Amino acid sequence: MPTKATNITADNLITEYAEPIADAVGLDHADYPRTADGLATLLRDAADALGSLDQSRDWLEEAADDLNAVARLGDDGPKTQELLKWVDNALYEAKSDLALG
Incomplete structure (x- = not known):
């Protein structure tokens, strides 16, 4: 289940997902x-290791794009939290x- 923290941070996501996905x-x-x-x-890098038809590849690429936006916006604020x-x-x-898989 997704992280239950009131405010999600990049650090929360790294702790939860980086190791198992890698x-x-x-x-x-x-x-x-x-x-x-x-x-x-x-x-x-993980998405590149997957086949082009793998749904996980799409999720990983889209999440990476959004994380780049988070890096520019910072870790707080309603837009960043969304x-x-x-x-x-x-x-x-x-x-x-x-x-x-």
Whole structure:
């Protein structure tokens, strides 16, 4: 289930999703900075490791795009929180899908 924190942060998302997503595609999450940009890069690299028809690839790429916007906006504010909630949901779906695959 997506993170239940009142305010979602990039750090919450990194803690919850970076390692299992990286592991699922043979990457090391520790190679990426613990920032929104670092997580976005990890997600793009993970997406590149998946087939072009894999739904998880779409979720990872879209989440990476939104994390880049979060990095520009900062971790607070209603617009940022909406983006982070979408990212949380997308990463939850991708993580679940990758765990089944």
